[in-house]
Structures are given as C-alpha cells and as structure tokens.
Amino acid sequence: MRDILDGPLKNRTFLYTMGLFFGVISFVRKLAVAFFIWMIGIILSKIGYVAGEAQPDGVLLGSRLLHAEGVAVVLLLSMVGAYLLPMTRKRHAALKEAIEKKKRAGNGIRNP
Secondary structure: OHHHHHHHHHHHHOOOOHHHHHHHHHHHHHHHHHHHHHHHHHHHHHOOOOOOOOOOHHHHHHHHHHHHHHHHHHHHHHHHHHHHOOOOHHHHHHHHHHHHHHHHHOOOOOOO
C-alpha cells in the first residue's frame, strides 16, 4: 500500500506523504458513514417506520428492500470503482522500480 500511495508524489517531491493520504481516507470514510446513517434515518421515516411500535407490512417490506437492494447497489458501485482503478500490476512494478532507482541514486528519498 505504501508504494501505491507514495509513488507518484515521492517521484516529484522526494517526501513521504502516507500520513496525509491515510488521514484524508479516514476522514472521508467517517463522513460517508455519517451520511449513510443520516440517509437511512430519512428513508426509514419516509417508509413509515415509528420506533417502539408494531410495524405494518409496508414498513417491513421497505426495510427488507433497503437491506437487500440497497446493499447490492453499494456493492455494485464499489465493484465498478475497483474495476476502474488505474493501478495495475505492471504500473505497480514500474513505480517500485522507479523508487528503488531513485534510492540507489541518492536523490533525497528518505526511508521513514
């Protein structure tokens, strides 16, 4: 993971920026979780869910659809994103080779 994240920037700046990437990824993940929890609350209120009461059949069907089809849509979107990721084995190997070449040449790349 480190070579994937640092490869492009390290070739230009000679600095390790893993902390920046992982901090942004963590922040975006927390925002996404908060957003989806908020959306689930809105969807449940729209289908008629009332806490602490027996739910009618329409609410139960809506809940099943939310858990089945909703998860399937998110999974499908994540699969499309993974397919479109431009990092291939060939590109990864080329980045690792370029990093090693710069390390051997002593061009200012520091190990953490």
